[in-house]
Amino acid sequence: MFLPLLFISCLEEPECVQLNNNYIKVSFKSATDGTVLPVLVDSVFSEEYIGNFYKGTDETDVYLPLSPVFQQMSFILQTPYKRDTVQVSYNYLPKLYGTQCEVSAMYQNVEITKISFDSLKINVDQIPPNVQVYY
């Protein structure tokens, strides 16, 4: 009758995970043949925070980081050609995996609500969705 007490300590050992889905990926591609096209990115910044994520570098992809503090963010991409805006809305869902863990960030219902690129393709199958821009 008392044997099952021995097994109790074996139940549910906590493990931690760090989810990494808090970036919107914007890829630059050639409008003529669809191949990857490096673009000189002068700056990428958000309206919600001061500071540049990219400064005068050639990039084939830029990653727009979402913040858990907001439910909507706007990013400004400045290239030699033009200045574009990407507005993203999302829900932030905290999740605790174990008593020894930090709270993990899960972003849900990520949607591009406003975008100013002329030629683009949004992969909504991706979580979060990826944006492909054609120059």
Next chain:
Amino acid sequence: MAQNQEKDTTTFSLTSFVPQGIKFGVDGFGLIRTGINPNLTTIEGKAEFDFKKYIGVFETGVYTNTIDSLPKYRYNISGSFFKIGIDANLLHKSEDKSVFTFGLRYGRARQTDKLQYRINDPVYGFTDNLSAVNSKIGGGWVEMVVGLQVEIFNNLYLGYSARYKLGLRFKQQEFVPFEMAGYGRTETVSQKNSTWGFNYYLLYSIQWEGK
């Protein structure tokens, strides 16, 4: 003759649904945990309706817990739950009054839980303290239960049950609940959508028909 046979059959089917006794029990394991951990209260009781081969079961309880790991987080939960189900008594023909059961349960919980937590954002370089609340959310799940009971004194039983809990469904509001009252941890990395449970019962039996 035919009329008598019909009467007998009717009498048999009606008495089959009248329990021969009832047991009331309290989960001693939960009480011990409550006594040891000042942040935890888990009280669970049950009633068993003895139909000889089968046992109807109703279980209910309350659960409150505070997990304090500040400055990382603090988690509070306060809820109640009930479970209904049926056990098959594999020892119903046994001479002594021991019970060995296998059964199923359906559980429902209602709870409010709160998560206060710190966010370190390496991208934006800030640390912020946030909080999220699930107010009066509900959840449901099923359990497979195996149990054993032995009479230790007149009408007094000691027994345990081991439970495999699965199929948890709930509707969170502001965060994923870490625990569900009566169920346990909602999810760990190694155990998704299932968990184990254990109870150690002290029961009192009232029989109005001999076994």
